[in-house]
Amino acid sequence: MLMVWIIIFSLLGSVVSVSGAALLLFFPEGTRRILTPCLVSYAAGTLLGSAFLGMIPHALEYSQPRSILSLVLAGIIIFFLLEKLVIWRHCHVEGCEVHNSAGPLILVGDAFHNFVDGAVITAAFLTSFPLGVATALAVIAHEIPQEIGDFVILLESGYSRHKAFFYNILSSITTLPGAVIAYFFLKSMEAVVPYILAFSAASFIYIATADLIPKLNQKIGIQASIRQFILLLAGVGTIILFHVQHG
Template sequence: MIMLLWIVGFSILGSIGAVGCSVLLLVFPEGIRKVLVPYLVSYATGTLLGSAFLGMIPAGLERAPSHAFMATVLAGMVAFFVLEKLVIWRHCHDADCDVHGRAAPLILIGDAFHNFVDGVVIAAAFLTSIPLGVATSLAVIAHEVPQEVGDFAILLDSGYSRTKALLLNGLSSTSTLPGALFAYFWLAEMSQAVPYILAISAASFIYIATADLIPGLHRHVTPMASLRQLLLLLAGIASILFFHLGA
């Protein structure tokens, strides 16, 4: 029961935190948002990479054969590439993305699916250990914030009103909790599946960081912007490391 409360609490925090931070950011003028979002993306990139390489992969390798586990990570990355190509799952962070411009409703569907998977990721991490669960939840929240801000901007650009865009974005974020509950009751009965869920989760974090977030950071090429990105990326990694060292 205590483990379930951890999972439910952080799943709700992830949903509320991402949308809440996005709403706060949207209060700022567009010029300020354009400055803040790259900082958030840099930090989120660090938390994703830190969670995958310092948390999920080591934990999974302790519970599954290394070749099978790493093959699952690789297969997961290939699968996410295919899904993104099919526009089922898209994490573009600027309003000029041609996929977003053509099919804004698919963004909401993809976001709801992604948040459901985030719930599964959170539950699998907590079922492995509480520190891993907390660190993973932090990474989920960190990368959700710039994503939600980006998705909101895309919905506005597609003709949605601010109220409707916020409402639909908020609804899509609520799928995190069902995903977590589904994973808790399913994975609790099939503990041998947990390391492979961690492998797929690590693959998703690595894919999002390297395929979607880092290319956007490379658009800012000035020395100071690059230094800020590096420092915030390292700060994200350090945040994840802090939870694991404190375990």
């Protein structure tokens, strides 16, 4: 039964994200420019909440604090290096530097990241059902604004809307094999699950602090700042509420 839930939430983390992003593309550009930062703010909150209130605490229950925290630090450094290689880059704002990259490169990088997301979801579910659902929610929340950016890149690269949607679905569906492979691998090596959670927490922290929040800081208006702050807290609050109700 656990495998069924993993598959369901892995598909939600991929197909729902792409569909939501495609739907938002039909909004007027002005509306989209308002909604995307709102989604980014909420996503940053869910990522930070999942990492600090879910993944790291659960990892610390099964391993030495020094080992877990060292891996979180190492993970953040590794993701910095990956970003420099344009593998882990998540662009959530139209007009950023990554939009100068070719469409195929974005799709390959996105497929790699979604594959890892699937493994992250599985590791969380193997630890506890509430952590799995909360992690999947965080994945969905930050994937939607990312997919909007990916759509814009492909459209600017000459892809039609239908082809952009099709290729984004292909790159996002790698979440499922990532989840399934991780399930059979991690089930036989449960001792490594806490370290997978720690490494996953590092990716969530890095995406939130090195990518999402800096984009939000580009808007300095008081109303925008208040809206972003409230939505970030809402993202954290969603994770807290879910753990309180189902923990």
